[in-house]
Amino acid sequence: MKRIKLNQMKKPDKSSIFTNAHQHxxxxxxxxxxxxxxxxxxDSAVYHVNExxxxxxxxxxxxxxxxxxxxxxxxxxxxxxxxxxxHKSDEYIMELTRLFNLLSDRNGWTNGNYFAFKYFYLIxxxxxxxxxxxxxxxxxxxxxxxxxxxxxxxxEIAAIRLLLENIGKETD
Numbered sequence: 001m002k003r004i005k006l007n008q009m010k011k012p013d014k015s016s017i018f019t020n021a022h023q024h025x026x027x028x029x030x031x032x033x034x035x036x037x038x039x040x041x042x043d044s045a046v047y048h049v050n051e052x053x054x055x056x057x058x059x060x061x062x063x064x065x066x067x068x069x070x071x072x073x074x075x076x077x078x079x080x081x082x083x084x085x086x087h088k089s090d091e092y093i094m095e096l097t098r099l100f101n102l103l104s105d106r107n108g109w110t111n112g113n114y115f116a117f118k119y120f121y122l123i124x125x126x127x128x129x130x131x132x133x134x135x136x137x138x139x140x141x142x143x144x145x146x147x148x149x150x151x152x153x154x155x156e157i158a159a160i161r162l163l164l165e166n167i168g169k170e171t172d
Contacts, residue, residue, distance in 0.1 A: 002054075002057065002104045003050070003054050003057075003104075004050055004053035004054045004056075004057055004103075004104075004107050004116060005050050005107060005108050006026065006028070006046065006049065006050055006053070006107060006108075006112060006113045006116060007108050007112070023035040023036055023037050023042075024036050024037070024039055024042035026042070026045075026046055026049070026113065027113055027114075028049070028113055028117065028167065028168050029113055029114040029115070029116055029117025029118060029120075030117050030164060030165050030166075030167060030168065032167070032168035032169060033168075034046070034049070034168055045168075049167060049168055052163075052167050053107075053116065053120075053164075053167065056120065056160055056163060056164055056167075057103065057104070057120075059156075059160055060100075060120070060123050060124065060127065060157075060160060061100065063127050063153060063156065063157055063160075064096055064100070064123075064127065066153055067092070067127060067130050067131060067134065067153075068093065070134050070146070070150060071089045071093075071130075071134065073146075074134060074137055074138070077137070077141055078137075085133055085134075085137050088130075088133055089130065089133070089134075092126055092129070092130040092133075095126055096123060096126050096127070096130075099119050099122050099123045099126065100119075100123065102115075102119050103116060103119035103120065103123070106119075107119075117164070120164055121161070121164070124157055124160065124161050124164075127157050128154060128157055128158075131150050131153060131154045131157070132154070134150055135147050135150045135151060135154070138150065
C-alpha cells in the first residue's frame with residue numbers, strides 16, 4: 001500500500017553547546033521544523049505527520065480520479081474545435097501520474113522531506129489547472145450543474161492545500 005514516510009531527521013548532538021542541537025529534529029517541506037527533546041514525543045509527532053500526509057495523498061488521488069472521470073464524461077462533447085482541451089487533458093493525465101509515482105517512490109530518499117511537499121504542491125497545481133479547463137468547457141456547453149460540482153471540487157483541493165501548508169503546526 002502506498003504511504004508517505006518522511007524519515008530524514010536530524011539526531012540530537014549531545015556534545016553541542018547549543019540547546020537546539022540537543023533535540024530530535026524533522027524539517028518539513030512546508031517550512032515547519034519539528035523539534036523535540038523527548039524521543040518518544042518526537043516519534044509520535046513524526047508518525048502523525050506521516051499519517052496526515054498519507055491521508056492527503058489519498059484525497060488527492062480521489063480528486064485525480066474525479067478529474068479523469070469528468071474528462072471522460074466530457075469527451076463526447078469535445079469536437080475538433082476543442083482539440084486544445086483534449087490535448088491538455090492528456091498532458092495532465094501523464095504529468096499527474098508521473099508526479100504521484102515520484103511522490104510515492106521518493107519521499108524516503110535524501111531530501112525526501114522537501115521533495116514530498118514539492119510533489120504535493122505540483123499535484124495540487126495540476127489538478128486545479130485541469131479542473132479550471134474542465135469548468136471552462138462545461139461553461140461553454142452551458143452545463144451549469146456539472147460546472148458547479150467541479151467548482152466545489154476546486155474548493156476541496158484548495159482546502160487540501162491549506163491543510164498541507166499547516167501540517168506540523170499543531171504538534172509544535
